[in-house]
Amino acid sequence: MSPTPTSKEIVSERIERLGIIEEPGTSEIVQTTQATPPTATRGWFQANTTLIKVPSHRTIEQLGAILEKGSTKNLSESLRCLSNPYHENRGREDIVFDLFKLNGTNEASIGKLITVLKGLGLRRDDPRLKEMMLKLRTFTKLEEELNHEMRDPNHWKLPKDQFIECISPSTALISQALQNNLVIPCWPIFTEKIKNIYLMCKEVRDGQCAQYIPQLARGDPEKFGVSICTVDGQKASWGDSKIPFCVQSVSKAFNYAIAASELGANFVHDYVGQEPSGRFFNEICLDPNGKPHNPMVNSGAIVVTSMIQPKLDTADRFEHVLTEYRKIAGGEYVGFNNATFLSERSSADRNHAIAYFLKENKCFPEGVASLTETLDFYFQLCSLEATCETMSVMAATLANGGVCPMTGERCIAPGACRDVLSLMYSCGMYDASGQFSFSVGLPAKSGVSGIMIVVVPNVMGIALWSPPLDKMGNSSRGVAFSKELVKQFNFHNYDCLLHTESTKFDPRRRDTRERDQCVPVLFAARDGDMAAIRRLYMQGADLSVSDYDQRTPLHLAACEGHLEMVRFLVSIAKVDATVKDRWGLTATDDARNFGQITCVEFLEAATQGQSISRKSSSEDFSLFDSFNDSPVSDPSDKARKSHERPRFAIDEQQCD
Numbered sequence: 001m002s003p004t005p006t007s008k009e010i011v012s013e014r015i016e017r018l019g020i021i022e023e024p025g026t027s028e029i030v031q032t033t034q035a036t037p038p039t040a041t042r043g044w045f046q047a048n049t050t051l052i053k054v055p056s057h058r059t060i061e062q063l064g065a066i067l068e069k070g071s072t073k074n075l076s077e078s079l080r081c082l083s084n085p086y087h088e089n090r091g092r093e094d095i096v097f098d099l100f101k102l103n104g105t106n107e108a109s110i111g112k113l114i115t116v117l118k119g120l121g122l123r124r125d126d127p128r129l130k131e132m133m134l135k136l137r138t139f140t141k142l143e144e145e146l147n148h149e150m151r152d153p154n155h156w157k158l159p160k161d162q163f164i165e166c167i168s169p170s171t172a173l174i175s176q177a178l179q180n181n182l183v184i185p186c187w188p189i190f191t192e193k194i195k196n197i198y199l200m201c202k203e204v205r206d207g208q209c210a211q212y213i214p215q216l217a218r219g220d221p222e223k224f225g226v227s228i229c230t231v232d233g234q235k236a237s238w239g240d241s242k243i244p245f246c247v248q249s250v251s252k253a254f255n256y257a258i259a260a261s262e263l264g265a266n267f268v269h270d271y272v273g274q275e276p277s278g279r280f281f282n283e284i285c286l287d288p289n290g291k292p293h294n295p296m297v298n299s300g301a302i303v304v305t306s307m308i309q310p311k312l313d314t315a316d317r318f319e320h321v322l323t324e325y326r327k328i329a330g331g332e333y334v335g336f337n338n339a340t341f342l343s344e345r346s347s348a349d350r351n352h353a354i355a356y357f358l359k360e361n362k363c364f365p366e367g368v369a370s371l372t373e374t375l376d377f378y379f380q381l382c383s384l385e386a387t388c389e390t391m392s393v394m395a396a397t398l399a400n401g402g403v404c405p406m407t408g409e410r411c412i413a414p415g416a417c418r419d420v421l422s423l424m425y426s427c428g429m430y431d432a433s434g435q436f437s438f439s440v441g442l443p444a445k446s447g448v449s450g451i452m453i454v455v456v457p458n459v460m461g462i463a464l465w466s467p468p469l470d471k472m473g474n475s476s477r478g479v480a481f482s483k484e485l486v487k488q489f490n491f492h493n494y495d496c497l498l499h500t501e502s503t504k505f506d507p508r509r510r511d512t513r514e515r516d517q518c519v520p521v522l523f524a525a526r527d528g529d530m531a532a533i534r535r536l537y538m539q540g541a542d543l544s545v546s547d548y549d550q551r552t553p554l555h556l557a558a559c560e561g562h563l564e565m566v567r568f569l570v571s572i573a574k575v576d577a578t579v580k581d582r583w584g585l586t587a588t589d590d591a592r593n594f595g596q597i598t599c600v601e602f603l604e605a606a607t608q609g610q611s612i613s614r615k616s617s618s619e620d621f622s623l624f625d626s627f628n629d630s631p632v633s634d635p636s637d638k639a640r641k642s643h644e645r646p647r648f649a650i651d652e653q654q655c656d
Ligand SMILES: NC(=O)CC[C@H](N)C(=O)O
Pocket: 248, 249, 250, 281, 282, 298, 344, 351, 382, 446, 447, 448, 449, 473
């Protein structure tokens, strides 16, 4: 067994490793060329109410390439300012204008801005960019009449005042996108992988179109469309993503969400269970309590449908649900296929039998008079028409906790959203639900038209449409796509386990994880908890992070007088001792203000330009070694040893 590495070896390994930093937003590791560990130049800044990450080197390179900006230095500075605007009286609009400014002019290329946004997944028809596009059209129309070349977006350039007027309604989104701070930062890499999965699954030939509804029996088995929409509104599509189809049983999920939002889940579940049925979706059966097993099978869905706005007449009930669907879809196409409605209604003996069985067992709420009306309403909702583009936004609204990512509108109540995802997870794929949740591990809902939606909570919604169904009534290509998706990406519900050996690609933005590390680092520094700070350091945590007041671990350790911690942060973790908080104070200022003399002396020495070179870091190694021996004496240690924390009092000199 190899001997336990000495602290010197650990640190040297750590320092060597520090030469390798994980580029946030990609799973690729980028070897830096720095001889010494990265300094604390990529701190955290607070803008508005969220911590915004300073763009990674990868982002700057990507954006620099798109912008054809030679020097990425000022690009980096511009992007950093974007996360901390109004710093030098330059608003975000000014910074964006500078990023796209045409050299030697007072104009900027808004065409290039649109191109960059598209490369990050934000389309021109994004409702959040609508005002910008309308203003742009106004401005360019004038130009267009002058010369036809203005038809090409890449020629769309505007003077500063018009550029700023154009982008100001969407500056927050543009700023977030340019900082690569959307939920899937490396959009091109991610969508390339999705396209390859699409092409792979297009070759799947299993299954047959549904035969019991004549209109569906005529479906084209070759059709296959895929659309994705993230919770930040990033969108991409492949194949037959714009061809309309009937939503069929996918409507069960949204009808339940609407009913539970309007009536409360408790009321709904007084009449419908929450258990998988283990039967085919249109079996005539009830659970042991005499209720339909769940809202995702026909019996449960017919009862749920009967609960939606029962006091309205049929036209207004339909209109109400259509409006709700269109809200959830962020304005994407939702129509109605009358031919399918008539075709289904004329071949619905099984559903009529289910309805009479439900009535016989008193499964409907009070006041449900007409079974015909109820069934017609159910068939109408099954015959609502949509495309993959539509369904991906509806699925993304579920992924986003009930708020539509394209409009920011709250469409489904939070509790109802949680409940519908739970039921999709356990019952959404009919009698294949257990196998699907085992192998894919994501909430999903299928329909006999070949539509299937898959929800990756807090990340995205996916719509898959291909008419051939497997023997469980689910789209064969849709199921194959879902299995391959979670084979490549760590989206499975339990891929998030700590200490997993998964080597899957994680396309998500990193900041939540780094932000989670920020808090323990700050508390460890404040408490002088050397064991914790060492552990975090060896786990790769960035000890130069700062909170929303730009307070760093060094500030906190200096205030508390934890000399050992201060020395570790400066000498080993190489944090920048000159970083100022929002009030312009450095750690040295804090130590002085709180009378931590030993810390003042050390920090003055450290920040008087005494370079902490690698040679002296061997002294640091000894310093680090000393961390393992008796720690350097630290006045606050006495207080800590006596289990009494050193009190903070500006008016009381605590340090002798
Ligand atoms: N699984 C499905 O999509 C079934 C829906 C269809 N309208 C029916 O009631 O049978």
